[in-house]
Amino acid sequence: MSTSNHFHQEDHELRTTHYQPYQHLGRTQDQNAFGDDSDSEDNSHQHAVPDHNDPPEFDVYKDFNNSGVRYTTLLQGKTAEQKQDRDELQDHILLDSEKSRQHRPDDDDSLTHSPTSPSSSSPRPGLQTMQPGSPTRQKGTLSAMKNGGKSRWRIGSIIAFLVIACLGIVIFFLMPRQPFISLEIPPRLVKKDDNNLIFSASNPTNFSFDAQLDLFLDARPSYLPTLIRDFKVDISDLGATSSTVQVGKSLRSKSFTASNRNLTPLSLDVHFQYSAKLPSDTIWQAWRQACGNIAASTVNGTITRPSLQLVVLIQFNVIGMLGSKYDSTQLNNVGCPAELPPGAPSF
Known part of the structure; x- marks a missing residue:
């Protein structure tokens, strides 16, 4: 069985x-x-x-x-x-x-994660996923930020350089230069008709008179006209003593413009004044003889009165420049810009 x-x-x-x-x-x-009605070779079987x-x-x-x-x-x-x-x-x-599948995130997770299968829960081989907080992504973000910072720093440096260069060029052309006394036409002292001449040997011993100083100011080094104010002139005696002694001065408080194309002529009123204790003072004696009467000082057609050695010092302010500016020149063998009347006593 x-x-x-x-x-x-x-x-x-x-x-x-x-x-x-x-x-x-x-x-x-x-x-x-082919169905019930189709032909068959054996319908009876x-x-x-x-x-x-x-x-x-x-x-x-x-x-x-x-x-x-x-x-x-x-x-x-x-x-x-x-x-x-x-x-x-x-x-x-x-x-x-x-x-x-219902709890799966949106498109971002579907792109970065492999689909879930019943047979395996591991990611698909060869597919690398990158989490938002992964070290690789953080390193890439920091590298991108660093490169972006370098690019912005380079662009900022170039712009700053161009701005500084343009500013330097503008300052170079706009900044005024200091004018100076022209030596092409040396300064000269001119006698005035109404000069209020005084020479006194009494106590105090002194002299005073008015004259005119003509000089030319050169401001051509500037690319633009130069605006000048508080223009002062000091004239000192250089030959009577071993040191310079001021004997005249002038002040022009009104502002004026010095041309940057041509020499700028100036005509200044200068007031000469000096005081001493005795008529034997060296400076007073030198100026008394230099300002004597020309006719009385002429011998055989030659003027014998002595000349003067002077120093002209100018001081002024330039708009656009800091501090006061100075320039000076020396006047040699200058005739006195005043003349005593005939018969004036000589001391």
């Missing part, structure tokens, strides 16, 4: 491996691929009524759903209970996959 059952099982397993077309149990007549003890026939629909008895028995060797457990496990996995 056991041997018969053994052969019956082997025969059952062998029969399950052969393909048999599906036949509906309620129909006893063959149905070909009929299959026998299937036995209920025979194994179930092949079902293509169940085979596609992986639920056919023959399919699962042949390939997996599963029983009905194992098949039910496997189906429940697949349903559970599909449910978990659906939930994880």
